[in-house]
Amino acid sequence: MARVSELGQKAFGFVWRRVRRNWWLxxxxxxxxxxxxxxxxxxxxxxxxxxxxxxxxxxxxxxxxxxxxxxxxxxxxxxxxxxxxxxxxxxxxxxxxxxxxxxxxxxxxxxxxxxxxxxxxxxxxxxxxxxxxxxxxxxxxxxxxxxxxxxxxxxxxxxxxxxxxxxxxxxxxxxxxxxxxxxxxxxxxxxxxxxxxxxxxxxxxxxxxxxxxxxxxxxxxxxxxxxxxxxxxxxxxxxxxxxxxxxxEFPVEVGRHRDSDSEEKCQRRRVELGLMPDGTPYDPVALYLRALHGEPELSPPVSAARTAEKQEVDGAVPTAGGTPNPNDECVLTIGESSSQAFTEDFSARH
CATH class of the missing domain: 1.20.144 (Vanadium-containing Chloroperoxidase; domain 1)
Structure with missing residues (x-):
């Protein structure tokens, strides 16, 4: 009976996570x-x-x-x-x-x-x-x-x-x-x-x-x-x-068609579509002005939310006292390098 209850909870959790990830509007x-x-x-x-x-x-x-x-x-x-x-x-x-x-x-x-x-x-x-x-x-x-x-x-x-x-x-x-x-x-x-x-x-x-x-x-x-x-x-x-x-159009992340798509494939789609990671159309003038004024690069907020959800599913919880989790540092590094690679790829194409 306990086994059936556990399976039911897992099934409900899977359905609920999928609803929030793919159906939420x-x-x-x-x-x-x-x-x-x-x-x-x-x-x-x-x-x-x-x-x-x-x-x-x-x-x-x-x-x-x-x-x-x-x-x-x-x-x-x-x-x-x-x-x-x-x-x-x-x-x-x-x-x-x-x-x-x-x-x-x-x-x-x-x-x-x-x-x-x-x-x-x-x-x-x-x-x-x-x-x-x-x-x-x-x-x-x-x-x-x-x-x-x-x-x-x-x-x-x-x-x-x-x-x-x-x-x-x-x-x-x-x-x-x-x-x-x-x-x-x-x-x-x-x-x-x-x-x-x-x-x-x-x-x-x-x-x-x-x-x-x-x-x-x-x-x-x-x-x-x-x-x-x-x-x-x-x-x-x-x-x-x-x-x-x-x-x-992209309920999980801009450029992602399926959950199994790699980050490189999603980034390639964004380049081909002319979209920034946050979904706004690519504007080289705006990027130049942001760099000129020393403003930070655009980060992919949807991807960050998806990574946070994945950490929650995997059981990774930030440590108390505001100290970042090692996984959080990894996510931040990946987000920055992905944004930089995205900008360089756009500059080469345009």
């Missing part, structure tokens, strides 16, 4: 994420509104024609019709579970969440502009039309909700999360291939259920990567390179 990052979630929710709401509009327009067209028909689709000739509509929603859940596991175990989880919501939201905005522009006959004979107020009606798998496939959008975005953030080893590659297999299987299920035409599924596969890499470009140049949202 400052006020600016919290405000950013709250605004991001609100905007994402609004895009999904208005996408539902426009899908209701498309459904009601499809009903008007069917009434005018006096019949319901399906447009010719090549894949419909090779994939038989199945009445298993619940499987399209099941594949959404199958994509969410491994993606959520990846986010929870990632060393920069809020960065993954931000990229996911931004890309998904951008693709949803595109779908808002397309779903009700051109109305097409629904490919599923048993679909139901949306009735009532378009702003307060919420239904799934309604008629007319065609261009383009929202389910396939979820499949592709979750797959792209794995492509960009999965571990760079054979386990990560196998899991990424597995997730892509789920995405392809889910796309075929969407077609088999006649929830969408093949063109709707293909458009999702075209648009989602475009939204994903557009957000990646914007994020790199306007967040990473400018040292913004540091607790989201």
């Amino acid at each position: 400052d006020r600016v990052c919290i405000i950013f994420l709250v605004c991001l979630v609100l905007v994402f929710g609004l895009t999904y709401y208005f996408m539902n509104v426009m899908a209701n509009v498309a459904s009601q327009r499809s009903k008007l067209i069917e009434d005018q024609l006096g019949q319901r028909f399906t447009l010719p689709d090549v894949f419909f000739l090779f994939i038989g019709y199945v009445e298993l509509l619940w499987m399209t929603d099941m594949f959404d859940a199958l994509m969410f579970v491994p993606t959520a596991a990846l986010i929870i175990t990632h060393d920069r989880p809020w960065r993954v969440v931000s990229r996911l919501l931004l890309s998904w939201g951008l693709a949803s905005i595109i779908r808002i502009t397309t779903v009700a522009i051109t109305s097409v006959p629904d490919p599923r004979p048993s679909c139901e039309y949306a009735h009532g107020n378009v702003f307060s009606t919420f239904t799934l798998h309604r008629c007319g909700d065609a261009i383009y496939s929202g389910h396939t959008l979820i499949f592709v975005v979750c797959s792209l999360v794995w492509s960009s953030f999965a571990p760079r080893n054979w386990v990560g590659r196998i899991l990424t291939a597995f997730v892509y297999g789920l995405a392809i299987a889910g796309s075929l299920i969407v077609i088999a259920n006649r929830a969408h035409y093949t063109i709707d599924v293909l458009l999702a596969w075209y648009i989602a990567p475009g939204a994903w890499y557009t957000v990646a470009w914007f994020w790199f140049w306007h967040v990473t390179k400018k040292g913004r949202l540091l607790k989201i």
Whole structure:
């Protein structure tokens, strides 16, 4: 029993340290994420509104024609019709579970969440502009039309909700999360291939259920990567390179992607990004003026906090009376030499 209690305490301690190290946010990052979630929710709401509009327009067209028909689709000739509509929603859940596991175990989880919501939201905005522009006959004979107020009606798998496939959008975005953030080893590659297999299987299920035409599924596969890499470009140049949202971009230390990264690799990233150890953009004039006035060099405060946390985990406690611990002297020396090497490297590059 004591052994179980000890293991439980160790597990709780590990989880708590990881939460504080990788998930803790400052006020600016919290405000950013709250605004991001609100905007994402609004895009999904208005996408539902426009899908209701498309459904009601499809009903008007069917009434005018006096019949319901399906447009010719090549894949419909090779994939038989199945009445298993619940499987399209099941594949959404199958994509969410491994993606959520990846986010929870990632060393920069809020960065993954931000990229996911931004890309998904951008693709949803595109779908808002397309779903009700051109109305097409629904490919599923048993679909139901949306009735009532378009702003307060919420239904799934309604008629007319065609261009383009929202389910396939979820499949592709979750797959792209794995492509960009999965571990760079054979386990990560196998899991990424597995997730892509789920995405392809889910796309075929969407077609088999006649929830969408093949063109709707293909458009999702075209648009989602475009939204994903557009957000990646914007994020790199306007967040990473400018040292913004540091607790989201680099929760542990500026330039550190994973806990296993070496100090040399982190410093090389800071040089390539043009960032100082504290996350501010590199400014040679400011460094020159600091040296001219005899001010001390910038030290990496995030790295120092991380080292202090590591000492706490390892059981190293400063001695009483204000006398520094030998480990503290070592940390100070490493911080000074790292800052000096960082400045010299920048001077050589610039």
